[in-house]
Every structure is written in C-alpha cells, then in structure tokens.
Amino acid sequence: MEKQLRTLLAIDDEPVILDAIQRVCSAEGWHVDTVTGATEGLELARKKSYDLCLCDIMLPDMDGFQFLEKLHESGIDLAVIMTTGFATIENAVKSLDMGAIDYLPKPFTADEVLSALYRGFRYVDLKRRHEENTAQVDSIIVPCPTQYRHLGYQSWMHLDFDGSVKVGATYLFLAVIGSVKSIKLQPLEAEIIQGFSCAEFEAEDELIHQLMAPISGQIIRINEQLKDEPSILEKDPYFEGWLYVVVPKDLNYELKYVSGCHNIFA
Amino acid sequence: MFSKISLKLISTISLMAILIFSGFAYYSIHTQDTLLLNQIKNFVNAESETIKNSTKVSMLANDREVTHEIIKTIGQQPFIRQVRILNKEGKVIYAADSSQIGQVLDKKAEACYSCHTSDQPLTRLSISKRIRIYRLHPDSSRILGIINPIYNEPSCWQAPCHAHPRSQKILGVLDLTVCLKSVDNELNSAKKHMALFALFSIFGLAVVLGILVKQIIGIPVKKLSEATKIVASGNFSYKIPELGNDELGVLARSFNHMTQKLAEARQQLFQSDKMASLGRLAAGVAHEINNPLTGILTYASFLLKRTKDQPDIHRDLEVIVRETLRSREIVKGLLDFARQSIPKKVKTDIHQVIERALTVLENQLTLYHIQVEKHFSPDLPQILIDPNQMQQVFTNLIENAYQAIGKKGGKITIATSLTRLSPYGILQIKQALCPKGHELMDQETRIDGLPTVKLKLRVNGKETFVYLDPIYGKNRNKLELPVHADDKIEILCPKCNISLIDPKEKCPRCDAPIYVLEIPGKGELRGCFTSECSWQYWDYVEQQGPRDYIEIKVSDTGCGIPPEIMDKIFDPFFTTKGQEGNGLGMAVIWGILENHEGIISVESQVNKGTTFTIHLPVNVR
Numbered sequence: 001m002e003k004q005l006r007t008l009l010a011i012d013d014e015p016v017i018l019d020a021i022q023r024v025c026s027a028e029g030w031h032v033d034t035v036t037g038a039t040e041g042l043e044l045a046r047k048k049s050y051d052l053c054l055c056d057i058m059l060p061d062m063d064g065f066q067f068l069e070k071l072h073e074s075g076i077d078l079a080v081i082m083t084t085g086f087a088t089i090e091n092a093v094k095s096l097d098m099g100a101i102d103y104l105p106k107p108f109t110a111d112e113v114l115s116a117l118y119r120g121f122r123y124v125d126l127k128r129r130h131e132e133n134t135a136q137v138d139s140i141i142v143p144c145p146t147q148y149r150h151l152g153y154q155s156w157m158h159l160d161f162d163g164s165v166k167v168g169a170t171y172l173f174l175a176v177i178g179s180v181k182s183i184k185l186q187p188l189e190a191e192i193i194q195g196f197s198c199a200e201f202e203a204e205d206e207l208i209h210q211l212m213a214p215i216s217g218q219i220i221r222i223n224e225q226l227k228d229e230p231s232i233l234e235k236d237p238y239f240e241g242w243l244y245v246v247v248p249k250d251l252n253y254e255l256k257y258v259s260g261c262h263n264i265f266a
Numbered sequence: 267m268f269s270k271i272s273l274k275l276i277s278t279i280s281l282m283a284i285l286i287f288s289g290f291a292y293y294s295i296h297t298q299d300t301l302l303l304n305q306i307k308n309f310v311n312a313e314s315e316t317i318k319n320s321t322k323v324s325m326l327a328n329d330r331e332v333t334h335e336i337i338k339t340i341g342q343q344p345f346i347r348q349v350r351i352l353n354k355e356g357k358v359i360y361a362a363d364s365s366q367i368g369q370v371l372d373k374k375a376e377a378c379y380s381c382h383t384s385d386q387p388l389t390r391l392s393i394s395k396r397i398r399i400y401r402l403h404p405d406s407s408r409i410l411g412i413i414n415p416i417y418n419e420p421s422c423w424q425a426p427c428h429a430h431p432r433s434q435k436i437l438g439v440l441d442l443t444v445c446l447k448s449v450d451n452e453l454n455s456a457k458k459h460m461a462l463f464a465l466f467s468i469f470g471l472a473v474v475l476g477i478l479v480k481q482i483i484g485i486p487v488k489k490l491s492e493a494t495k496i497v498a499s500g501n502f503s504y505k506i507p508e509l510g511n512d513e514l515g516v517l518a519r520s521f522n523h524m525t526q527k528l529a530e531a532r533q534q535l536f537q538s539d540k541m542a543s544l545g546r547l548a549a550g551v552a553h554e555i556n557n558p559l560t561g562i563l564t565y566a567s568f569l570l571k572r573t574k575d576q577p578d579i580h581r582d583l584e585v586i587v588r589e590t591l592r593s594r595e596i597v598k599g600l601l602d603f604a605r606q607s608i609p610k611k612v613k614t615d616i617h618q619v620i621e622r623a624l625t626v627l628e629n630q631l632t633l634y635h636i637q638v639e640k641h642f643s644p645d646l647p648q649i650l651i652d653p654n655q656m657q658q659v660f661t662n663l664i665e666n667a668y669q670a671i672g673k674k675g676g677k678i679t680i681a682t683s684l685t686r687l688s689p690y691g692i693l694q695i696k697q698a699l700c701p702k703g704h705e706l707m708d709q710e711t712r713i714d715g716l717p718t719v720k721l722k723l724r725v726n727g728k729e730t731f732v733y734l735d736p737i738y739g740k741n742r743n744k745l746e747l748p749v750h751a752d753d754k755i756e757i758l759c760p761k762c763n764i765s766l767i768d769p770k771e772k773c774p775r776c777d778a779p780i781y782v783l784e785i786p787g788k789g790e791l792r793g794c795f796t797s798e799c800s801w802q803y804w805d806y807v808e809q810q811g812p813r814d815y816i817e818i819k820v821s822d823t824g825c826g827i828p829p830e831i832m833d834k835i836f837d838p839f840f841t842t843k844g845q846e847g848n849g850l851g852m853a854v855i856w857g858i859l860e861n862h863e864g865i866i867s868v869e870s871q872v873n874k875g876t877t878f879t880i881h882l883p884v885n886v887r
Contacts, residue, residue, distance in 0.1 A: 014557045020564035027568070058553055085556030088601055107559035107594050109567035109587065253610040 006030040006121055007048070011041040011067070012056040012083075017106075021054065024110045025117070036060075038067040045076050052120045054104075054113075057084035057091055068098045079124050081116055083108070092195030092212070093257040096152040103152075103195065103212065115207040122176045123153065144170060144238055149258040151194065151214035156238065157258060164220065165251070167198070168242040169211050169233065179204040180230040185243060190219050192246060194254050199243055215254050217246035271487075272479035276472045283471055287464035295457055302449050303399075306410060311393050314414040314442045317349060321360075328427035330360075338362050347409060347443040351416070354438055391415075399446070407447035414440040486514040493521060502529035552601050559597070563590045609652035609861045616816055616882070617642050619653050620680060623660035627668075634668045635675030643683045646816055647884055655858045662851040663820045663878055669843060670824025670876060679821040684884070686814050689807035690739035692881065694865055695719060695791065698783040700759035700766060706783060708733060713742055714868065715836040721766060721781060724756035725749050731760065732795055738807065741793075741800035748797045751778035768792060775801045814884040815865075819877055826872040835868065 008030055010021045018034035025032045033048070035041045038059045045053065057064035064082050071078055082095035087105030095103045101123055104116045150156040154173040158166045174180065184200035192198040198213035223242050226232060233241040248254070317340055324332035333351075341349045341362020350361035356371040396413045416437045423432040430437050486509045496504045505522050509515040566586045573579045624631070624638060631638060667678045698706040698719045708720035711733045718733035725747055733744035749755060755778065757766045768782040773794035780801075783791045789806025827835065834840040836856045859866050863883050870876040 014561070016561035017557060017564070020561055020568070024564060024568050027572075085553040085560070086601070087552070087556075087598065105598075106556040107563040107590065109563050109591075110565075110571055111567060113564065250610050252612040256612075 007050045008032045008117065009041060009044060009050045009053040010034045011038060011053065011059065012036065013060055021113065024113060028114065038062045041067065042070055045071065045078055046074065050078055051124050052117065053078050053080045055080050055082055057082055058086060065094065065098050068100060072099060079120055081120050089193060089195045097257055101153065111208060115209050118207055119176050119209060126172065126175060148238065149260055151212055151258050154212055155214040157214040164245050165215055165217060165248045166242050167214060167244045167246055169237060171237045173211065174234050174237055177201055177203045177209045180233055183226050183230050185222055186219055188219055188222060192217060192219060194257065214258050215248055216250055217248040219244045219246050221245035271483055272476055275479055276475050279475060280468050280472055283468045291460040291464065295453060295460065298456060299453055306449065307393060307397055310410060310412050310442060310444050314412050314440055317442065318414055318416060318440050326421055326425045328425065328429060334360050345444055347445045350441050352439045352441060354436060359438065407445060407450045409443055410446055411441065411443040416440060486518065490518060490521065497525050502532065552597055555597055559590060559593055563587065566590060609655050611650045611652050613648040614651050614653045615648055616646060616682060616818065619656045620660050623657050623664060626661060627664055631668060634671060634673060636668045636671060637677045639677060639679045641679065641681035646682060646684055649816055649882055649884055651862055651882065659855045659858050662855050666851060667820060667822035667824060670822050676823035681819045683817045684814060685817045686812050687881065688812045689804065691737065692865060693738040693807055695736045695738060695785065696860065697786050698791065699786060700762065700764055701784065702759065702762050702764055704759050704761040706759065711744060712833040713744065715833055718744065719783065720760055722758040722760040723749065724758065725753050734795065738804050739802050741802060743795050745795065745797065749795065751776040751796050751799065755779050757781045773799060773801050775799050815881040816884060818880045821875060821877040823875045826874055827868065827870040827876055828872055832868065
C-alpha cells in the first residue's frame with residue numbers, strides 16, 4: 001500500500017521547515033504542497049484532496065486549533081498532525097481533543113517526522129477501509145473494552161479499583177505501526193506525562209514510533225513479558241499486552257482529555 | 267576617639283558630677299567652718315573666763331603688779347593677739363602689750379558698739395553678741411575678739427581698797443583677741459583638697475565612661491552599621507557575630523533574623539518572578555529556537571540517513587544530530603519549568619477545599635483559641651478550579667484571620683452562598699490598552715488595593731492624571747483636578763499621548779467627551795469621569811449579562827485593617843507581621859484568583875474585624 005501516491009499538505013510559517021519536510025517526503029516519493037499560512041492552507045484543502053496535513057500550532061493568521069475548527073466547519077475530511085515549537089502538555093492534549101490524529105513536537109528528526117507521517121497515512125488508509133466496511137466493523141478493528149478510555153487513537157488507560165491506572169497501546173495504534181520488532185519501556189518509578197512519549201516501538205519496517213501517555217503518573221509496575229515477547233501486544237493489546245501500571249498524578253484534571261471507547265475514529 | 271553618644275554621655279555625666287561635687291564641697295566646707303568657729307568661740311570664751319578668774323585675787327588685793335604680770339604671761343601665748351582690761355571709762359588699765367596701757371578707747375568704736383549702742387551700758391550679753399570676727403586688712407587673716415564684762419560683786423566693793431563703789435554695776439571689760447590664721451589655713455587646704463579630688467574624680471569618671479561606652483556601645487554599633495552596609499550592598503548571607511545578651515546583642519540577633527527573612531523573601535520573589543518571566547520567555551524562546559532547530563535537525567538527520575556508506579561524513583553528522591538533540595532537551599526543560607504555574611482546573615466542591623484548608627490549620631486554630639463558624643450553603647454547584655491553588659487561597663486567608671485575632675481568642679466565620687451578579691460594580695478591569703497597545707494599568711496608585719487605570723488629561727490646557735477605579739461601574743476615581751462637562755477635555759495615553767476620546771459618542775448623561783479603552787480579548791470600555799457624572803459601559807460583559815458566582819466570605823473578629831494601609835494589602839512584600847511574614851500571602855491569593863477569573867474585596871473596621879469576600883464564577887468562559 002506504500003506504493004500509491006501520497007499527498008501531504010504542510011503548513012508552517014518557517015520556510016526552512018517546509019523545505020526540510022519537502023526534502024524528506026520527496027525522498028519517499030510523496031507529493032507535498034507547502035504553505036506558510038492557515039488561510040492559504042484552508043483554501044488548498046478545499047480545492048484539493050490531501051491524504052494528510054502537517055500543521056504548526058503557532059501561525060501568523062490563526063492558530064492551529066482555529067484551523068482545525070474551520071476544517072471541521074467546512075466539512076473537509078482531512079487528518080491533521082499538529083506540530084509546534086511550544087510543546088506543552090496543553091498543546092498536545094488540546095490538539096488531540098480538537099480532532100488532530102497525532103502530535104509531533106518540534107524540533108523533530110527526519111525519522112521522527114517520517115514515522116509520524118507513515119502512521120498518519122496508514123491511519124487514513126485504515127479509516128477509509130473501515131468506513132467502506134462499516135457493516136463488518138469487527139473484521140478490521142478490535143474495539144477497546146467499554147470501561148477503558150483512550151487518548152487520541154493511540155493509547156488507552158483503565159482506572160483500577162485501588163486507584164492505580166493501567167496503560168497500554170490501542171489495537172488501532174498497533175495496526176497502524178505494523179508488526180512490532182522491539183519495545184523500549186520507561187524504567188520503574190519514572191514519571192510519564194499525558195501527551196508526551198511513554199514508550200518507543202520499533203516496527204518491522206525499522207520505523208520508530210513514540211506512544212503518547214494517556215495520563216500522567218508514576219510507574220509502579222512494568223509488563224516485563226513484552227520485552228521478550230512483543231507479539232503479545234498484537235494478540236491481546238487490552239489485557240495481556242498492557243505496558244505499565246501507574247499511580248496517577250492529576251487524574252481528575254486529565255480525565256477530561258481521555259475519551260470513552262465507543263468510536264476510536266471520532 | 268569618642269563617638270557622639272559617648273561624648274554626650276560623658277559631658278552630661280561630668281556636668282552632673284561637677285554640680286554634685288561642688289555642692290557637696292561647699293556644704294562640707296561651710297559646716298567645717300561653722301563647727302571650727304563654734305569650738306574656737308567656746309574655747310576663747312573659756313579662756314577669757316580663766317583670765318578673769320585668775321586675775322580676780324590680785325584685783326581684790328588691788329595688787330596691780332601681780333595682775334599686770336598675769337596678763338603679760340597670758341599674752342605671750344602664740345595664738346593670742348592681745349589681752350587687755352579696760353575700766354568703765356574705756357581706759358586701758360592692763361594689757362599684755364604694756365605700751366597700750368593708759369590709752370582711752372572711744373565707746374563709739376566698732377568693737378564697743380554692741381554694748382554701747384545708746385550710751386547706756388547693757389548689763390548682760392550672750393556669747394555670740396560679745397564675739398566679733400573681723401580682718402584688719404582685706405588680705406590678712408581673720409581675727410576673733412571677745413569682750414568679757416567684769417561685773418561688780420560684793421567682794422569687789424567690800425575689798426579694803428574701796429576702789430569701786432557699790433552702785434557701780436560693771437567695773438570694766440576684759441578684751442581678748444585671738445588670731446584665726448591657723449584655722450583659715452586649715453580650711454583653705456581642705457578646699458584645695460576637695461577641688462583637686464573633684465577634678466581627678468571627674469576626669470577618672472570621664473575616662474572610665476569613655477572606655478565603657480566604646481566597649482559596650484561604640485564597637486557593637488560599629489559592627490551593626492558595617493553589617494547594614496554589607497547587607498545593603500546585596501550580601502544577604504552576612505551574619506553579625508554574637509554581641510552578647512544586652513539590648514545591642516538582641517538587636518544584632520534580630521538583625522540577623524531580619525536579613526535571613528529578607529533573603530528568604532527575596533529568594534521567594536526571585537523564584538516567583540523567575541517563574542513568571544520564564545513562563546513568558548519559554549513560549550517565545552521555544553517557538554523561536556525550536557523552529558531553527560527543526561531545520562537543523564531535520565536536514566542533518568536526513569543527511570545522516572543517506573550517508574550510511576560514507577563513514578567520515580556520517581560520523582560528523584552524528585555529532586550535529588546528537589548536539590541538536592541535546593539542545594532540544596534543554597528547551598524542553600525550559601518548557602517543563604514554565605508548565606508548573608499553570609492551574610489545573612477540575613470540577614470541585616468548594617466546601618471540600620475549605621474543609622481541607624481548615625484541617626491543615628487545625629492545630630494553630632486550637633492554639634489561638636479560635637472558634638470557627640461555618641455557614642455553608644447546601645446546594646452549591648461544583649465549579650471549575652484548581653483545588654490545590656484554591657486551598658492555598660483559603661489557607662492564607664484563615665492564617666491572616668487568626669493572626670489578626672491574636673492569642674486572646676475569637677471567631678472566624680466562613681459563609682458560602684450562590685449569587686447572581688451583574689458585572690456592574692463587581693467585575694475588575696485587569697488590563698486596558700491604548701490604541702497603540704500601551705498598558706494603561708498603574709500598579710502604583712491603587713484603589714482598595716487594586717491597580718488603577720491611569721489616563722493623562724488636559725483640562726483647559728492644564729495637564730493632570732486621572733486614576734480610574736478598576737471595578738467596573740464603581741467609579742471611585744482619583745481625580746487630581748475637578749473636571750466638568752463644559753471644560754475643554756483631552757484624554758491621552760500617558761505613554762504615547764494618543765487621544766483616547768471616542769470621536770463618535772458623547773456621554774449619554776452629561777454630554778462630556780468619553781474615553782474608549784481596549785480590554786484585550788474582552789471588547790471595549792467606555793466611560794466618563796467628570797466630577798458630576800460616573801457613566802461607564804463595557805460592551806463585552808454587558809452583552810453577557812449577569813453571571814452566577816459562588817460567594818465566600820471569610821470574616822474574623824480581629825484587629826482590623828487601618829484605612830491608610832488598605833491600598834497596600836495586595837502589594838507583594840507588604841506585611842504588618844514584621845519579621846513573621848514575608849508579605850507574599852495576599853499577593854499569592856491575588857494571583858491565584860486572577861487565574862480563576864475570581865474577584866476579591868475587603869471590608870474592615872479597626873478593632874472590630876475584617877471580612878474578605880471572594881467571588882468565583884460558576885461558569886468559566
């Protein structure tokens with residue numbers, strides 16, 4: 001599926017970043033249109049149909065969130081990856097909350113932007129296939145258990161009776177990145193922060209993917225089994241394939257950013 | 267050598283010493299003089315009686331030779347100046363100095379005057395009247411003379427010589443004069459000794475005092491003043507060495523305590539200031555630096571991928587990528603730091619927050635004998651606040667309340683209720699800009715502790731300033747000159763002199779020109795500030811209409827806030843608690859409420875108590 005022509009719209013007020021993205025994407029054989037303003041970007045998105053959009057949050061004419069709103073209002077179905085130099089948790093979770101599919105903090109390496117874009121393209125593919133086959137949902141997507149909550153389409157969390165929280169990657173995330181070759185987990189007692197990377201997945205195609213933590217807290221248990229047998233993840237991502245158990249830090253505050261598991265493509 | 271204090275002390279004490287010593291010396295010499303003279307008088311009187319009696323026998327025998335011999339012998343004694351016996355007519359009959367015999371003295375002479383005032387010889391006189399002290403010359407030593415009348419006795423007129431008739435009462439007078447030179451000398455030397463002693467003691471006292479003052483006051487004060495200079499130059503870690511247990515020692519310790527507290531407060535301010543400015547800076551820096559870093563990192567890592575077969579270039583590129591990643595981590599650290607001050611708002615029951623604050627302070631409240639009365643409204647909605655930050659607000663308020671009450675005990679009342687308030691008279695203007703974007707808020711002039719909006723005025727050509735009440739609609743404006751609707755008014759930005767008058771509208775009440783200010787993100791504020799009128803209109807909030815607020819009143823029965831410091835209570839570092847407080851409590855409350863769109867107001871009566879009223883919006887915009 002990588003062979004088909006991919007189209008990307010990149011919006012950033014810094015020409016050097018647009019150039020860099022152009023270089024990296026051209027090497028992959030993708031077509032990239034670059035604009036320095038959100039208004040221009042909106043117009044292009046209206047005219048042409050892109051697979052994916054990479055959009056900066058701080059733009060001169062409007063911010064990335066307003067851009068997302070306008071896209072939604074205009075009924076344009078375009079998956080957006082947000083990127084910003086002002087990489088705060090608020091920006092990260094707000095992006096996902098407002099409908100962006102991913103969040104890429106600046107500065108990024110060529111590999112980081114590539115893996116984010118690969119994830120994005122595959123996500124779009126899956127979503128399209130899912131919409132074509134809505135009658136047979138189960139054939140493509142394993143839905144997460146109802147009491148679970150997820151951040152974006154990527155990570156899930158489950159609040160246990162003792163107040164601890166179990167954290168893992170969603171089936172969709174695993175489907176998007178492909179077969180996992182190895183996992184790099186955080187050490188015990190490390191702090192994970194909502195919206196920031198909490199685990200590194202190396203896929204069979206050698207791309208490295210960061211998983212955003214669904215919630216902030218301190219790690220108290222790690223699923224050591226995953227390191228030896230990463231295939232457990234794909235077999236059972238919601239039970240056997242958990243990553244960490246954490247003691248949440250600001251659960252009440254952060255819960256509003258994690259949504260229920262009814263429709264992961266929403 | 268002597269500082270001013272020691273000079274003052276020494277001169278005062280020396281003056282006192284001189285006064286006391288001279289008074290004492292005068293009194294002592296005077297007493298000595300009187301005592302000595304009395305003794306001498308008695309002695310001389312006794313001597314004259316002795317002479318009279320020893321001559322009596324020879325007189326009765328009318329043996330003139332013997333009498334004469336006795337007088338002569340007595341007159342040879344060194345201290346006796348002269349001895350003579352005079353008869354009734356004043357003729358010298360006997361004398362130690364025989365040349366005087368036969369002289370007749372005038373009864374009117376000074377020496378005789380006490381008896382012979384009216385040519386009538388008196389029969390009896392007391393000793394003191396018979397004695398006279400005089401000087402022959404002003405420089406010579408004193409002389410004491412005593413007159414002893416010789417009375418007629420039966421033995422006298424019955425004597426065979428019949429020299430004296432019976433009718434005669436006084437036969438003659440024995441006149442004895444004594445020189446007081448030795449007494450005077452003694453007194454003079456006593457005076458000299460006394461003066462010398464006084465002089466030496468005063469000098470000694472001054473020296474001892476000088477040394478003591480230098481040791482007890484001079485050196486410690488010098489150390490203290492040196493310490494103030496060191497601290498003033500910015501070295502807050504300087505400590506004055508121990509100066510003992512006297513008042514200056516206490517002062518030194520309290521000085522050390524103060525510098526320590528100051529250092530802590532400075533650190534705290536520095537910290538909060540750093541937090542605030544770093545937060546602002548981080549956003550800018552992150553964006554500005556992360557963008558070029560993205561360019562470097564993307565290109566370098568892209569090149570790195572494509573040069574796997576060129577080890578030399580690959581290695582160099584690895585360094586570039588590694589160092590750029592390091593820069594990325596540094597900027598990320600900056601952002602993490604800035605993140606700490608952002609409130610994390612969740613739906614919270616305000617009563618839980620208040621209860622938690624009370625639990626934390628339970629011990630202190632018991633210690634201060636504080637009775638806490640809670641009037642909680644049962645049906646308050648949950649509101650969106652950061653519970654940790656809001657707890658800090660109540661902790662600080664309750665702490666202030668029981669400290670205002672003091673150890674005597676009292677009552678703190680916390681009441682909550684739900685109110686619907688129109689923005690008029692409630693909402694605070696926190697930011698106002700001129701059309702060129704200059705900030706108009708003035709932190710220095712405050713109304714009820716809140717920063718005011720400062721505008722420059724030109725009224726009939728005279729330049730002045732007006733400080734607008736930051737509470738929308740309250741209009742307790744501070745005007746330096748009275749302004750009337752018919753005056754020629756210009757309203758200007760104090761920074762760039764751009765006109766702030768709304769060219770299209772006039773005041774609907776008094777037809778005066780009105781100002782229009784931009785409230786960032788919240789529309790425009792229009793208003794009039796003539797002395798007669800107080801019209802104000804804030805389009806943005808008026809359109810939203812009245813809002814629901816949770817009202818929390820924290821009242822105490824403490825000492826109250828004097829009106830003159832009311833304007834300062836929200837100032838950072840303003841404190842009435844001396845070294846106990848750092849003056850940040852109310853400023854912190856202020857900052858937190860600002861983050862929550864909250865409003866705080868104060869009412870206070872000295873010696874009756876203070877009530878802080880907080881309004882928190884139920885629905886945050």
